[in-house]
Amino acid sequence: MPSALRYKEQTFEVTQEHFSIALNQVQLGFWELDLNNYKLNCTSKCKTNIGILIDDLLDYDTLLKCILPEDRPLMPEAIIKAIQSTDGIYSLEYRVRHSDQSIHWIDAKGTVLFEAEVPCRIIGTMVDITEKKDLELLRDELFNVTTHELKTPLSAVKGYLQLLDRFIAGLGNEKIAQVAKRALGSVERITRLLNEMADPVNLYSNQIRLAKDYFDLNALGEEIAGNAMLINPDYRIQVSTTNIDSLVFADRYRIGQVLTNLVNNAVKYSPECKNVEVAIETHNNEVKVVVKDYGIGLAASEHQKVFKKFYRATTTPKNIPGFGIGLFLSAEIIIRHGGLIGVQENDSQTGTCFYFTLPVYGLK
Helix, strand or coil, rough: CCCCEEEECCEEEEEHHHHHHHHHHHEEEEEECCCCCCCCCEEEHHHHHHHHCCCCCCCCHHHHHHHHCCCCCHHHHHHHHHHHCCCEEEEEEEEEEEECCCCEEEEEEEEEEEECCCCEEEEEEEECCCHHHHHHHHHHHEEEEEEHHHHHHHHHHHHHHHHHHHHHHHHHHHHHHHHHHHHHHHHHHHHHHHHHHHHHHHHHHCCCCCCCEEEEHHHHHHHHHHHHHHHHCCCCEEEEEECEEEEEEHHHHHHHHHHHHHHHHHCCCCCCCEEEEEEEEEECEEEEEEEEEHHHCEEEEEECCCHHCCCCCCCCCCCCCCCCHHHHHHHHHHHHCCCCCEEECCCCCCCEEEEEEEEEEEEC
């Protein structure tokens, strides 16, 4: 970076001294790799990040030797990938061992530069992210221990409920038998959730995996409404349908998550009016589910914002708990099913109408 560098923003001038202090605080180093001869040039911060002295020579071979053997093959692979990619972006995280035997995580990013459509060099940055990685590893370890410890009592609860279910079945009381079956179903959903959370593929891929099959959406709606009324006996949750059966090809568990979230929100945000309506309608090649409440309502300006991660409506009372995650996850689930989710205009003066759609692959 040239010593005469100046950057003027309004009335404040950022100088080379400002940049130097900023770069030192974030431990950011700059590097450049010539792809013709693999000659490496870098700033002194790159050397301290990988654990060698400022006066030491740092070439490409030396850099590879500093990297742990198990991570070493990742660097040439990342270079080839960046050269072959359409955007020319180089990105790699790897571990190095310092002279004191401590292990450090390095995050290196760069861009491939071309001359006459031929890749000639990569310029980029390097930063030590060890502290961030250590916190992530600690979080994952605590998470794994927690999920493991939860599975043990949950298995016992499931066993007791199965015994209770078999005992109740012999009594001939359909209402109590239905309660027991729903309790078992809830345990199954919690078990699946814990298994998915503990699966590294789900933990690091940041994706929702779907297990699709045909199921009756009407029956699922009745089940979710029944569960909600068991927990909230003061509320009346009415399910209406336009077809006797609505078969959809989707992940029943995931769609159950969406319905549960919308119904629970309808209950949570309508403390005065105890009526919630769930309408399941079939139109041509799609089924539409509408959950309507008569609560505090939602401003039109926030109809799109509520589906963003961690967003909570400005009208939400402080005594109503929440993290702004439920609607975000619901939107992800519906989008991955090829459907739509949103807030529709409400004819009444109070309350909110949330809806989602799903493709219909068969009707009985």
